[in-house]
Amino acid sequence: MTTLVVRRDAATEKFFDGTARGELLIRHCTACGAHAAPQFEACPACQEPTAAWVPAAGTATVISWTAIHGRPGDDAPAPQRVVALVELAEGPWLYAALNGLRAGERPWPGMSVNVAFEHPEGGEAIPVFLPAA
Template structure:
């Protein structure tokens, strides 16, 4: 990709969150799951907030959810994004929440509870990260590639 002057910090990848970014690069949304009590958690971390276990694995999300809340950002503007920028908080079907930018949905059509799905887009530093889209938008894109 072209190097863009951006204030967006590079991703900080650790042994606790690398699965998330590796999954996203492969077009999969992975959620961390406690291997002892089964509690799902996001963002990733080393211990289970329910039982304090350090043992975990992952489950693959359906990538479907509903919009819990959102905001429209106007400033400060970073060249890595187009403004005004919609950023949403998605309630995933699995029960965890995900924050990501919203693409391809007119801002005046956004409303709490609307169905959205998770696709993927290139981050300012070249990594691939989740992006919220209208249902079906990601399947169309995948069919074209």
Template sequence: MSEQLPSSLLQQDSDSRPYWEGLAQGELRIQRCASCSQAVFYPRSLCPHCHATTLEWIVASGRGQIYSYTVVHQAYGAFASSTPFVVALIELEEGVRMMSRLVDPPDEHIQIGTAVQIVFQNVGDDLTLPYFRVP
């Protein structure tokens, strides 16, 4: 991946700061509700399952499977030079889904249900993003 992304493209606030700090340290942090035990992603201050404010941060395994995906053939800006690339919806072992890029996709056809593992890539000044690859 050759694009350099300015960190100003991504909103970091008090709810998401532990997530971004974790990525910089090579950890995928998600939230878990202390009231209902459900995993939560994207970062927020209120549990979407039970509406409690008892969200705690945990380190996710970084393993999951492809739930859905698309191949991007046309992009603009910092992404234009990287086409084609795969954007996938990853279902993590912890039960939440997150959208990310699939790096080094296999030559054969990508399939829903394929196991993936997280990789952390520095893509700009003080900006690390979670991508996934087939192990």
């Protein structure tokens, strides 16, 4: 599956520095200790205005999933890609591609997955998830 080229902006600079190193950075509130998804600049648990960045362990479980179907080609079946809503071991949720499934195979809620990184030419490194071995 080709991964889209994504560029960083001011809000995502640190996050993509992390993915380049092979780290999935999430937010950690130094005031209350809560973890939050990376896009939260303030702590959603205690409203502390600045949350620090910490690397997530990279293990997660599937909360929900969908398979997006493209249009079929003349001689080709419709392409499908599986997208999951995952819950990291630390608690935050992320949307990410779920790769490494056999054709037609589908995930299930509670399925264990691990983060991996794709490095599309000319873009930032992107976190994806793979079934845990």
